[in-house]
Amino acid sequence: MEPALDATDRKILSELVANARLPITELARRVGLSKTPVAARIKAMEEMGLITGYRAILSPLKLGMTHVTYLEVRLSDTRERALAAFNAAVRAIEEVEECYMIAGGFDYLLKVRSRDMADYRRIMGEKISALPHVHATSSYVAMEAVVEQSWMSL
Amino acid sequence: MEPALDATDRKILSELVANARLPITELARRVGLSKTPVAARIKAMEEMGLITGYRAILSPLKLGMTHVTYLEVRLSDTRERALAAFNAAVRAIEEVEECYMIAGGFDYLLKVRSRDMADYRRIMGEKISALPHVHATSSYVAMEAVVEQSWMSL
DNA sequence: CCTGAAAAATTATTCGC
DNA sequence: GCGAATAATTTTTCAGG
Numbered sequence: 001m002e003p004a005l006d007a008t009d010r011k012i013l014s015e016l017v018a019n020a021r022l023p024i025t026e027l028a029r030r031v032g033l034s035k036t037p038v039a040a041r042i043k044a045m046e047e048m049g050l051i052t053g054y055r056a057i058l059s060p061l062k063l064g065m066t067h068v069t070y071l072e073v074r075l076s077d078t079r080e081r082a083l084a085a086f087n088a089a090v091r092a093i094e095e096v097e098e099c100y101m102i103a104g105g106f107d108y109l110l111k112v113r114s115r116d117m118a119d120y121r122r123i124m125g126e127k128i129s130a131l132p133h134v135h136a137t138s139s140y141v142a143m144e145a146v147v148e149q150s151w152m153s154l
Numbered sequence: 155m156e157p158a159l160d161a162t163d164r165k166i167l168s169e170l171v172a173n174a175r176l177p178i179t180e181l182a183r184r185v186g187l188s189k190t191p192v193a194a195r196i197k198a199m200e201e202m203g204l205i206t207g208y209r210a211i212l213s214p215l216k217l218g219m220t221h222v223t224y225l226e227v228r229l230s231d232t233r234e235r236a237l238a239a240f241n242a243a244v245r246a247i248e249e250v251e252e253c254y255m256i257a258g259g260f261d262y263l264l265k266v267r268s269r270d271m272a273d274y275r276r277i278m279g280e281k282i283s284a285l286p287h288v289h290a291t292s293s294y295v296a297m298e299a300v301v302e303q304s305w306m307s308l
Numbered sequence: 309c310c311t312g313a314a315a316a317a318t319t320a321t322t323c324g325c
Numbered sequence: 326g327c328g329a330a331t332a333a334t335t336t337t338t339c340a341g342g
Contacts, residue, residue, distance in 0.1 A: 002218045014308045016210035020174050023319060034327050039320070050216040055209055056170035062204040064156045068254060070263060087300045098265075098303050100222060100296035109224060109294065110301075111252075140263065142254035146241045147264075149252050149303060154168045177334065188311050193336070 003048055008033065012041055013051070020054040055151050060113065065152060067116050068142035071128065073108040076135035085132045093127045094153055106138075113150065117141075157202055162187065163195055167205070170196070174208040209305050214267065219306060221270050222296035225282065227262040230289035239286045247281045248307055260292075267304065271295075 005013075011031045015022055028038045045051045060066050075086060083101070090099050090110065098111040112128075114120040120139075128137065159167075165185045169176055182192045199205045214220050229236060237255070244253050244264065252265040266282075268274040274293075282291065 001216065003216065010308050013210065013212060017212065017305050017307060018207075018209070020208035020210045025319070035320080036322090036328085037326050040326095048216065050213055052211050052213050053172075054174035055172070055211055056167065056174045056205050057207045057209055058167060058171065059204055059206050062155065062157065062202065070254070070256070087298075091301055096301055099299075099301040100224070101298040101300060102224070103295045103297050105294060108300070109296075140259060141257045142263075143257050144241075144255040145253075146255060146262070147245055147250055147253035149305065151171050151303065153171060154164050178336090179334080189335085190312085190337095191310060194309095 003050065009041055009045065012038060013045070016042070016051070016054075057150075058152050058154075060145075060148070060150055060152070063152065063154075064115055065113050066145070067114045067120055068145065069112045069114065069120050070140040070142070071110040071112055072106040072138040072140070073110060073128075073131070073134055074136045075107050075133045077133045078107060082133045086134075089131050093123075093131075095123050095127065097150060113152070157204065159204075163199065166192065166195055167199070170205070170208075211304075212306050212308075214299075214302070214304055214306070217306065217308075218269055219267050220299070221268045221274055222299065223266045223268065223274050224294040224296070225264040225266055226260040226292040226294070227264060227282075227285070227288055228290045229261050229287045231287045232261060236287045240288075243285050247277075247285075249277050249281065251304060267306070 008031050012027060015027055015030060024035050024039055024042075028035045031038060042051070075082060086108070087099075090096055090108075095112050095114060096110050097113050100109050101107065102109050110128075112120065112123060114123055124137075124139070128134070162185050166181065169181055169184060178189050178193055178196075182189045185192060196205070229240060240262070241253075244250055244262075249266050249268060250264050251267050252263075254263050255261065256263050264282075266274065266277060268277055274295075278291075278293070282288070
């Protein structure tokens with residue numbers, strides 16, 4: 001599950017995370033190898049599932065999707081079957097960028113991205129409230145993105 | 155700030171978010187245009203800052219970085235100058251994947267990715283506690299990633 | 309603004325060493 | 326892992342609708 005990566009592999013990954021379209025020629029130059037082994041290393045890391053894909057990153061600002069809300073959700077039923085149902089339903093909501101089951105205090109923490117507050121209310125009303133076994137929620141609105149990580153499916 | 159995007163632009167973005175390395179030939183086929191306008195649209199969206207870059211996405215599991223903790227932080231000083239200092243300092247911590255200033259309840263919410271709990275304690279001790287103006291913190295440990303979004307710099 | 313196609317440049321892959 | 330040859334892709338350009 002945890003493959004051994006040498007310093008060169010790490011350097012390659014680091015470069016590709018920063019720029020997925022970096023030409024292999026340039027990548028090889030930066031890591032101090034020729035193109036052949038660099039291409040082979042990338043392919044191997046793709047095939048072992050370490051690199052899961054390559055994505056374009058979009059600007060939430062330019063898309064008018066700057067409104068971020070964190071949503072604590074407590075469930076009325078926390079048995080395995082209810083959790084599985086909740087998980088499946090939450091994965092189907094495209095506005096939910098992240099969702100983690102949390103230990104202590106509340107059950108789930110969701111990150112929701114929307115166009116504005118009105119859009120968030122719509123998402124709450126149409127989608128969040130339709131999730132199974134929801135007992136209570138608390139919304140925390142982000143005022144400023146200090147460190148942001150987001151890709152959007154549109 | 156919010157450019158008008160037609161359905162074709164949205165389709166292009168959607169495809170590139172799913173796969174940043176999709177050849178333009180195939181992309182053109184999928185959106186029903188020839189290569190020329192598709193390439194021009196991509197370049198335009200890059201230049202207007204709508205597409206901010208292309209990233210390889212890595213598997214937290216394969217990298218042994220599955221431990222996610224959310225950290226509420228309250229500051230002792232919430233004047234503009236203190237906030238700016240905090241923001242700058244938190245941006246320098248690579249383990250902080252996300253950080254939002256929050257309205258109501260607490261001041262900041264940080265998402266921290268680490269190798270395991272011991273690693274998280276190290277990050278807390280060495281980096282979080284060195285942040286300026288921190289008054290109090292609460293950590294919430296993720297037990298399961300239901301919807302995850304993450305890229306790692308290594 | 310798009311199509312279709314050709315030419316030029318760049319990039320990726322293959323293979324002998 | 327190297328380096329050269331080969332294959333594929335992207336970029337640019339342009340005439341025409």
